[in-house]
Amino acid sequence: MMISFEHLVRLQRRRRTFFTSVAAASIALSLAGCLRDKQAPEISASVSEPGAVPQDGLHAQLESWGKRYSANPGEKTVSLGYAHALAALDQKGQAAAVLQTAAVKSPKDQEILAAYGKALVDTGDYNQALEVLARAHSPDQPDWHILSAQGIASDGVGLHERAQSFYLSALKIAPGDPGLLSNLGLSYALSKKLPEAERVLTEAAQNPKADPRVRQNLALVLALQGRFDNATQALRHDLSAADAAKNVADIRSMIAQPNTWDAIRGKSAAKDISVTSVARATPVPPAAESTDVQATAQ
Numbered sequence: 001m002m003i004s005f006e007h008l009v010r011l012q013r014r015r016r017t018f019f020t021s022v023a024a025a026s027i028a029l030s031l032a033g034c035l036r037d038k039q040a041p042e043i044s045a046s047v048s049e050p051g052a053v054p055q056d057g058l059h060a061q062l063e064s065w066g067k068r069y070s071a072n073p074g075e076k077t078v079s080l081g082y083a084h085a086l087a088a089l090d091q092k093g094q095a096a097a098v099l100q101t102a103a104v105k106s107p108k109d110q111e112i113l114a115a116y117g118k119a120l121v122d123t124g125d126y127n128q129a130l131e132v133l134a135r136a137h138s139p140d141q142p143d144w145h146i147l148s149a150q151g152i153a154s155d156g157v158g159l160h161e162r163a164q165s166f167y168l169s170a171l172k173i174a175p176g177d178p179g180l181l182s183n184l185g186l187s188y189a190l191s192k193k194l195p196e197a198e199r200v201l202t203e204a205a206q207n208p209k210a211d212p213r214v215r216q217n218l219a220l221v222l223a224l225q226g227r228f229d230n231a232t233q234a235l236r237h238d239l240s241a242a243d244a245a246k247n248v249a250d251i252r253s254m255i256a257q258p259n260t261w262d263a264i265r266g267k268s269a270a271k272d273i274s275v276t277s278v279a280r281a282t283p284v285p286p287a288a289e290s291t292d293v294q295a296t297a298q
Contacts, residue, residue, distance in 0.1 A: 001118060001149050002179035002213060053088070061085045069098065074105035080115055092122045103132070110136050118149050126156035144170035148180055151187065160191040176203075178210035182217055189221055197221045205234065212238040223251040 053061075065082040072078050079102035086095035099116035106112050117133035120126075130153045137143040151166035167184040174180060181204035188197035201218040204210055215234050223231035228248050235244035 001121065001145070001152055002182050055089075058085065058088050062089060074101045076102060076106060076109060076112060079112070083115060083119060087119065087122065092119065095119050096123050096125070114143065114146050114149075117146070117153075121149050121153050121156070124156070126153040129153040130157075142169065142173065144173040144177075144180070147173075148183060151183055155183075155187050155190055160187050163187045164191075176207060178204040178207040178214050181207075182210075182214045185221065186217055189217075189224075194221055194225050198225065219247070220251060223248055224255060228252060 062082075062085040065078065065085045068078045069075075069082040079098055083095040083098045083102075086092070086098065096116065096119040099112065099119050102112045103109075103116045113132055113136035117129050117136050120129035120132060130150060133146055133150045133153065137146045147166045147170035151163040151170070154160070154163035154166060164184060164187050167180055167187060170180050171177065171184070181200050185197045185199075185201035185204060188194075188200060198218070198221050201214065201221055204214045205218045207214075215237050219231040219234040222228075222234060228251075231251065232244045232248045235247055239247070
């Protein structure tokens, strides 16, 4: 799963860090809105990947799976299919509930536990997600997708160093994966390590498989360091010149607010670091207070 701006914004709503929630949300929505026309993939870290399926098709799938689930709640195949359909229509809380029932019925089934844990990340239940994901794979047979989800959940509760260890472990299994690198970069940003975040996100953005979310994240980290021209250039890969300029202007407006740069430089102490993506988290850490840090399901 990859962290995204949306996921980060969600995290910011749950815990206060060093950026203004409103500013974070406005930047996230602005960037996401511009990229929507470019057919950017779903910004989420969930069990669903709706892709280009029309809404009517998604509703039809939901109805079909719902009938099967009603006849056999908790059955593995039906539960996974129904949860996928629910999440595709943004009914993530219900998707998590469906998978919880399946997990209770099959408490040792790692595929169900993995799906349930990712669904909990989607709903922001990071502490519970960490408990479930820990049982979804084993140290002798680690799954890098689950490691990524564990990283997102760890970032979500403010355990950034722990999150980074999860991403680095995942990268040993899937070296160079742009989604993992993007998650790691955002985690560094949440730790206020902007140069390191830039280095990792630049590597991710150079991968031909990188999607627009990776370049969004890189642009924000560049802008947060005052390198607005470079930020605009990063966004131009996916946006028109006008849209890229507008997004960078939004970021400049955010960082012009009182205390923003003091916070970035670590001069302001974070407060109320209770639970939440990033892992990510919705503050706009230096990078966008997770943001599905896209964090997106893999």
